[in-house]
Amino acid sequence: MRYALILLILFSIISCSESKNQKNFTSVKIESVFEDSLSIRAIEIMGNSLAFAANKGTFGTLELNTGTVRTNIEKYHTYIPEFRSVAFNATDFFMLSVGNPALLYKTGEDGKMDLVYKEEGEGVFYDAMTFWNNREGIAIGDSVNGCLSIIITRDGGHHWMKIPCSELPAGIKGEGAFAASNTNIKTIGDKAWIATTSGRILFSPDKGKTWKSFQTPIINEGDAEGIYSIDFWDENLGIAIGGDYTKPEVSTANKAITKDGGKTWKLLADGQHPEYKSCIRFVPGSKGQEIVTLGFTGISYSSDIGSTWKKLSDAPFYTIRFQNDSVAYAAGKNSIAKLTFKRD
Numbered sequence: 018m019r020y021a022l023i024l025l026i027l028f029s030i031i032s033c034s035e036s037k038n039q040k041n042f043t044s045v046k047i048e049s050v051f052e053d054s055l056s057i058r059a060i061e062i063m064g065n066s067l068a069f070a071a072n073k074g075t076f077g078t079l080e081l082n083t084g085t086v087r088t089n090i091e092k093y094h095t096y097i098p099e100f101r102s103v104a105f106n107a108t109d110f111f112m113l114s115v116g117n118p119a120l121l122y123k124t125g126e127d128g129k130m131d132l133v134y135k136e137e138g139e140g141v142f143y144d145a146m147t148f149w150n151n152r153e154g155i156a157i158g159d160s161v162n163g164c165l166s167i168i169i170t171r172d173g174g175h176h177w178m179k180i181p182c183s184e185l186p187a188g189i190k191g192e193g194a195f196a197a198s199n200t201n202i203k204t205i206g207d208k209a210w211i212a213t214t215s216g217r218i219l220f221s222p223d224k225g226k227t228w229k230s231f232q233t234p235i236i237n238e239g240d241a242e243g244i245y246s247i248d249f250w251d252e253n254l255g256i257a258i259g260g261d262y263t264k265p266e267v268s269t270a271n272k273a274i275t276k277d278g279g280k281t282w283k284l285l286a287d288g289q290h291p292e293y294k295s296c297i298r299f300v301p302g303s304k305g306q307e308i309v310t311l312g313f314t315g316i317s318y319s320s321d322i323g324s325t326w327k328k329l330s331d332a333p334f335y336t337i338r339f340q341n342d343s344v345a346y347a348a349g350k351n352s353i354a355k356l357t358f359k360r361d
Contacts, residue, residue: 040360040361041307041318041320041360041361042300042307042309042318042320042327042329042358042359042360043359043360043361044329044358044359045316045329045330045356045357045358045359046356046357046358046359047330047332047347047354047355047356048354048355048357049352049353049354050079050084050086050346050353050354050355051079051086051352051353052351052352053075053088053351053352054351055071055072055073055075055351056071056072056099056335056349056350056351057069057070057071057335057336057348057349057350057352057353058071058101058196058197058198058199058335058336058348059071059100059101059102059103059112059198059199059336059348060103060199060336060338060346060348060353061103061104061105061199061338062081062338062339062340062346063078063105063110065080065081065082066078066079066080066081067079067081067338067346067353068103068105068110069103069348069353070100070101070102070103070112071099071100072099072100073090073097073099074090074091074092074097074098074099074100075088075089075090075100076088076089076090076091076100076103076112076130077089079346079353081340081346091112091122091130093118093120093132096118098114098115098116098120099114099115099116100112100113100114100115101113101114101115101144101145101196101197101199102115102143102144102145102146102156102196102199103146103199104146104147104148104154104156105148106148106150106151106152106154106173106174107151108124108151108173109123109124109173109174110123110124111123111124111146111154111174112130113143113146113156114143115142115143115144115196116141116142117137117138117139117140117141117142118135118136118137118141119134119135119136119137119141119142119143119158120132120134120135121133121134121135121143121146121156121168121177123174123175133174133175133176133177134168134176134177136166136168136179138161139161140159140160140161141158141159141161141166142158142159142193142196143156143157143158143159143166143196144157144158144159144193144194144195144196144199144201145157145194145196145199145200145201145202146199146202147199147202147203147204148174148204149204149206149207149209149224151173152170152171152172152173153169153170153171153224153225154169154170154174155167155168155169155170155202155204155209155224155225156168156177157194157201157202157211158193158194159192159193159194160188160189160190160191160192160193162182163182163187163188164182164185164186164187164188165185165188165192165193165194165211165213165219166179167179167180167185167211167225168180169224169225180225184227184228185219185228186219186228186229186230189213189215189217191214191215191240192213192214192215192217193213193214194211194212194213194214195214195243195244195245195259195295197245197246197262197295197296197335197336198245198246198295198296198335198336198337199336200245200246200247200248200296200297200298200336201213201244201245201246201247202247203247203248203249203255205249205251205252206252207222207223207224208220208221208222208252208278209221209224209225210247210249210255210279212243212244212245212246212247212257212259213243213244214237214240214242214243214244215237215243216232216233216234216235216236216237216242216243216244217230217231217232217233218230218231218232218233218244218247218257218275218279218282220278220279231279231280231281231282232282233257233273233282234270234273234282234283234284235257235259235260235270235271235272235273235282235284236259236260236261236269236270236271239261239263241261241262241263241264242259242260242261243259244257244258244259245258245259245260245262245293245294245295245296245312246258246259246294246295246296246297246310247297248297248298248299248308249299250299250304250305251305252278253275253276253277253278254274254275254276254305254322255274255275255278255279256272256273256274256275256285256297256299256308256322256323257272257273257274257275257282257297258271258272258273258291258294258297258310259271259293259294259295260292260293260294261293262293262295262312262313264293265292265293265312265313265314266292266293267292267293268286268287268288268289268290268291268292268293269287269288270284270287271292271293271294272284272285272286272287272291272323273285274322274323285323285324286323286324286325286326289325289326290317290326290328291310291314291315291317291326291328292314293312293314294310294311294312294314294317295311295312295313295335295336296310296311296312296334296335296336296337297309297310298310298337298338298339298345300339300342301339301341301342302341302342303342305322306320306321306322307319307320308322308323309337309339309345309358310326311334311335311336311337311347312333312334312335313333313334313335313349313350314333315328315329315330315331315332315333316328316329316330316332316334316347316356317329318358329358332354333349333350334347334348334349334354335347335348335349335350336348336349337356343357343358343359343360344356344357344358345358
């Protein structure tokens with residue numbers, strides 16, 4: 018009898034837990050934590066800090082526990098770079114600028130930033146950066162000399178080498194990536210996925226040693242069209258979003274899902290909300306069921322792997338990172354904000 022009672026109690030606890038997990042986001046509370054006249058498209062949560070980099074050569078950290086903000090400015094001689102990519106490993110913080118010259122910095126001695134990679138030339142424009150592990154990282158940029166620009170580090174970010182076009186899938190004229198939110202590249206395990214303006218996914222199973230390309234049905238005919246952001250829950254389930262930022266009201270062919278690791282993609286909620294977005298993220302702890310996407314068109318949420326969506330806010334942002342299953346930080350024009358999602 019006692020054993021049966023214990024089982025009943027455990028069943029009740031599990032049932033309540035599952036019921037709680039099934040509750041959906043119904044609203045979001047937005048609190049500004051940093052304001053300045055900046056365009057902030059690159060943020061990452063590093064333990065109890067949020068690191069960011071922006072235009073005007075500005076970069077810094079926000080202490081999540083205290084709200085303390087520290088900023089600095091990085092110049093290359095008299096040139097003031099615009100940063101749209103940041104990344105980190107166990108020992109260092111990295112930031113990468115767009116435009117020519119491309120400048121990649123890592124933390125150095127005495128709090129200074131060391132320039133570890135520079136690339137000059139027509140068409141140079143880097144878009145996103147991340148790490149597989151503490152030693153191996155990747156950054157991607159627009160096409161130069163007939164293929165996407167991909168640089169790799171194998172020594173913790175001290176040195177970076179560009180992959181030659183002969184080792185990459187054949188390029189498409191004008192193909193690049195959007196430097197909108199530092200989320201058109203994703204790594205899990207040894208794998209990497211890159212989303213392009215041509216609606217393609219470039220995939221590497223072995224940390225950038227070999228590559229394949231897969232086509233998605235996301236619209237990609239115009240210069241402003243294509244995939245702006247991707248995320249993967251695991252090595253199979255992935256989501257992509259984009260559209261055309263010059264036609265932000267259009268919601269056709271701008272959302273897609275893969276369940277086979279990026280080989281095939283299917284449109285989601287085609288012609289339905291949400292419209293153009295620049296960043297998409299799976300909600301932590303949601304088993305891949307819940308997704309938040311945002312852009313200057315507001316914040317939207319799905320609880321059924323993207324089949325249906327609900328608009329939570331009109332607040333405009335460029336990029337978002339989750340701290341846990343209900344708190345995230347978002348950045349955009351002139352601000353960084355704390356987002357607290359509420360459930361029924």
